[in-house]
Amino acid sequence: IEKIPSSVQIIETNNGTKYIIDFRRIQNANKLNWILVITTPYSDVWGEIQRTQNNTIVIIAVVTALSIALSVAFSYTLTNPVKVLGKVMGEVSNFNFETLAKGYLDRRSSLAEIAKMQQAFHTMVVKFAAAIESNKKLTGGSIAPVSQNDSTKAPKSQV
Numbered sequence: 001i002e003k004i005p006s007s008v009q010i011i012e013t014n015n016g017t018k019y020i021i022d023f024r025r026i027q028n029a030n031k032l033n034w035i036l037v038i039t040t041p042y043s044d045v046w047g048e049i050q051r052t053q054n055n056t057i058v059i060i061a062v063v064t065a066l067s068i069a070l071s072v073a074f075s076y077t078l079t080n081p082v083k084v085l086g087k088v089m090g091e092v093s094n095f096n097f098e099t100l101a102k103g104y105l106d107r108r109s110s111l112a113e114i115a116k117m118q119q120a121f122h123t124m125v126v127k128f129a130a131a132i133e134s135n136k137k138l139t140g141g142s143i144a145p146v147s148q149n150d151s152t153k154a155p156k157s158q159v
Helices: 042-093 098-102 112-139 148-152
Strands: 007-014 017-027 033-041
Touching: 017 042, 033 042, 042 098, 042 112
Parallel strands: none
Antiparallel strands: 007 017, 017 033
8 A cells, every 4th residue: 555656647538438437545544544536427528628629619609600791791781882883973974874863872881981982973974964964955955075085184275
């Protein structure tokens, strides 16, 4: 008995089941030497830890998936109105005012800054279209197209 260490812990498998076996040597003042053997199924000790770890992994996966979904939704909410507005601006710059009839500019973003920009552009395009229509009436229905090269040239001075 004196040769047994004061504490030993062994993990042993019996019939496919793991056990933690703990040996402790106990001595008292009356020189009584005992060996205490405690056998505990491995799953009793580590089972709850394993379940908690698995639950944590599932929770992290769900939170990550939700975060990605929210990020995609937010980025779409932010970029789609700007994308549509850019498309409409390209059409209007080519004097194609069909976008007004299709109502692209009637829909507003839920973000205040983008909605304000959409409203300002809509107002500008409506006034611009009205001015072109008024100009057509004044000129008898014909408008001479202005190319980009013509609009960037400085007028020639008459001396």
